[in-house]
Amino acid sequence: MGVIRIKPLIIILILIFLFMILSSDVFAQKKILVLHSYHQGLEWTDQISEGIRSVFPYNDKVKIFYEYLDAKRNYSEKYYDKLISLYREKAKIINFDVIIVSDNAAFNFILEYGEELYPKTPIVFCGVNNFNSNFLVNKEDICGIVENADHRKIIDLILKLHPNLNELIIINDQTLTGKNIQEELKVVLKDYKNKIEYEIWDTFTLNDLQNRLISLDQNDVIYLLVFNRDRAGNFISYNQGIDIIKSVSKNPIYGAWDFYLGKGILGGKLISAQAQGKEAALMAKKIINGQQDFREKIVFDKGSNFYFDYLELKKYNITENDLPAGSRIVNQPDSFFKKNNRYLLWGLAFLIFIILILIIIYYLKNKEKEKLDKLNLELEQKVKQRTRELEKMTITDELTDLFNRRHILDLLEIEIKKASRYNRNLSVIMIDIDFFKKVNDNHGHQFGDKVLKILSDILQQNTRNIDFVGRYGGEEFLIILPETDLDQAYLVAEKLRKTxxxxxxxxxxSGITISCGAAQFEDDLGHQLIKRADDLLYKAKAKGRDRVEI
Incomplete structure (x- = not known):
């Protein structure tokens, strides 16, 4: 019985084992080799890798292996002999499902050694210049993107934007890529034989190049192609190349590749390494999914759009209206909405949130609205009333209801500024009650307070609406008279004295009397003006009181 029960379990385990073996190829991780012509760190190469990674992000289904021929910095036969020996050893370790090659050096390498190193492995290429269909004779499993800079449209653009063109200076190098691009360009230049003057600079040292650039005519235009190596064999990065040219030349520079954009070229119909890498990766993806049709296997990339640098356009007085339709511009100043887009969106979201909250509150509290409105109105009225009271307390004298000393002095400073700015008259009157101490001593301080109130009423009733009356301290009062000269101030003071x-x-x-000192503003400070009036007040007291001094 035990044996009979065990047999079904063994059968199930054998079936699972066979299924895993049979399906291992289906679930196996796909391996892609990316063979770059140049080195890691070169912007063109890194952007192609970035385009490939956009299609194949890091995951367990596809594993990408990167190799770099470093052909811009190492190009001797001895180097290549050692390189092929290295790759012969590496090829024994891993079998790849598809190989992506970028640029001419890797393309030529795979055409020569691909069948030996990676037999029957599909090939996808990109960044290949000066392509000849004969390259693919008897090559079945190969497809890719031909890089074909649109020199014709770029030259036509230069002629349009620079009608006074003297000579077109074409800067190129003698690398494999440079030679292939130059062959393409020579075909195009035949059509401009009698239309433009041009020179091709492709053999130079850095010093030679800088000396030649310095001597350019102001109406010359530079067309920058490939500039990665000089005659002495020195490697030059894209950034170094454009910096060398910009450091000595004031002439506009055009290009055909986007790695120069934003670094000094004015513009051009630009080819994107990232776009080529992405397109090649999409082809590779179809291959590993069994979808690629190799009958339509070659795509020509002439650059999708015209790109320009706003800063360079501005430098050479070229407007957006002069550019081809659909042109894209970098380094353009952001509009207010673009610059603050994030904050505006957050603000809008916050506003919507508040509106929703208000709607909810309104819905929930609708029945209590009248009661809340009444309470809010009462509260608001109390707050306003209390605010007015507090404001009045801060600026008025509690006893006389006139402006207090601090506020009357603040008002004087304001009136002095007006008088200075608009060249207007301004006068002040200092007033003191004569023998007020005797009033307090003989009748008490409460009676003295009564006298101060009576005098305050007289001062307010006998001055204009534009005048300011304040209690300066004790029994002293200060009156500010805008647009009033000294003679008029004297008349006001005399009227007050008599009243x-x-x-x-x-x-x-016998009632009371007052002594007055009146002074007119003469471009002095507030405390100086008050002192003059105060001195005149004491002069009036010295002369017997009950009088006005000016």
Whole structure:
């Protein structure tokens, strides 16, 4: 019985084992070799890798292996002999499902050694210049993107934007890529034989190049192709190359590749390494998925759009209206909305959130609206009333209800600024009650307070709406008279003196008198103006009181 029960379990385990073996090829990780012509760190190469990674992000289904021929910095036969020996050993280790090669050096390498190293492995190429269909004779499993810079449209653009063109200076090098691009360009230049003058600079040292650039005519235009190696064999990065040219030349520079954009070229119909890498990766993806049709296997990349640098356009007085339709511009100043887009979106989101909250609150509290409105109105009225009271307390004298000393001095500073700015008259009157101490001593301080209130009423009733009356301290008062000269101030002070003297005060047989000092603003400071008026006040007291001094 035990044996009979065990047999079904063994059968199931054998079936699972066979299924795993049979399906291992289906679930196996796909391996892609990316063979670059140049070295890691070169912007063109890194951008191709970035385009490939956009299609094959890091995951367990596809593993990408990168190899670099470093052909811009190492190009001797001895180097290549050692390199092929190295790759013969490496090829024994891993079998690849597809190989992506970038640029001419890797393309030529795979055409020569691909069948030996990676037999029957599909090939996808990109960045290949000066392509000849004969390259693919008897090559079945190969497809890719031909890099074919649109020199014709770029030259036509230069002629349009620079009608006074003197000579077109074409800067190129003697690398494999440079030679292939130059062959393509020579075909195009035949059509411009009698239309433009041009020179091709392709053999030079860095010093030679800089000396030649310095001597350019101001109407010459530079067309920068490949500039990665000089005659002495020195490697030159894209950034170094454009910096060398810009450091000595004021002439506009055009290009055909986007790795120069934003670094000094004015513009051009630019080819993108990243776009080529992405397109090659999409072809590779179809291959590993069994979808690639090799009958339509070659794509020509002439650059999708015209690109320009706003800073360079501005430097050479070229407007957007002069550019081809659909041109794209980098380094363009951001509009307000673009610059603050993030904050505006957050603000909008916050506003929508607040609106939703308000709608919810309105819905929930609708029945209590009238009660809340009434309470809010009462509260608002109380707050306003209390605010007015507090404001009044901060600027008025509690006893006389006139402006207090601090506020009357603040008002004086304001009026002095107006008088200075608009060249207007301004006068002040300092007033003091004569023998007020006797009033307090004989009748008490409460009676003295009554006298101060009576005098305050007289001062307010006998001055204009534009005048300011304040209690300066004790029994002293200060009156500010805007748009009033000294003679007019004297008349006001004299009128006040007489009115006070004629006023009968219950409890005082002889009433009270005041002494006044009036002074006119003469471009002095507030405290200086008050001092002059105060000095005149004491002069009036010295002369017997009950008088006005000016």
């Amino acid at each position: 006070v003297k004629e006023t009968q005060i219950s409890g005082l047989e």
